[in-house]
Amino acid sequence: MAQAPDVAAAWCRWDVTPKEAVAVQRQVAAAIERTDRFAALRTVAGVDVAYGVRGRGGIARAAAVLLDLTTLSVLAESVVQMPATFPYVPGLLTFREAPAAIAAIDGLPMRPDLLICDGQGIAHPRRCGVASHLGLALDLPSIGAAKSRLCGTHLDPPAEPGGWTPLLDGDEMIGACLRTRAATRPLFISIGHRVSLATAVALVLHCSKGRRLPEPTRLADRLSKHPKRPESR
DNA sequence: GCGACAG
């Protein structure tokens, strides 16, 4: 009855080869929860990663911004920097960004109640985008809010903010093509982990105060590219 | 074989 020593959750392994990464994703996808399962949501964190510090490549700088979900005021920020090992491969983005992203989130003074990522959730070939993977790895409700499509088909959503059309992969709805702001390209919202699509859309709209990107992600994106105290040079 | 392809 001796139990395996390295039962290290498959979804917490980042030092893998591209082929192993695909195997990990299949495990993660099976553990993702697509319905609402969370207590009170008081805070939300946005995370994003930027690369190539001062022209050089190979460095990942991740930023996490914690906001009050009601007022959307900033409560805390965290920035970390480390070498980027895994290359960018469509479908395997998580393995390139996760180490830095997790470090940035761990750097926040408290765990957020919800996580919004700059990328897909289950709107992924294997239903395992970065938002879903991070949500499971950190055991946090999460939402994927990508600026462009990875897979699936859709019709152009209504022009008014709040309008959306289903993102489909065959007959399966994997996300929503959402107009968060008039006259701008729509966002691709999808379930990350423990948050239904309907709730995800509502939360993203709540966080998108007249802007194309929801505040958590917008601020994290800005911070990762322009750190206040240059972690750059 | 020929495209498509989160960040």
Added chain:
DNA sequence: ATCTTGTCGC
């Protein structure tokens, strides 16, 4: 993602 100037529009 990143490399880059000016420019159109609210």
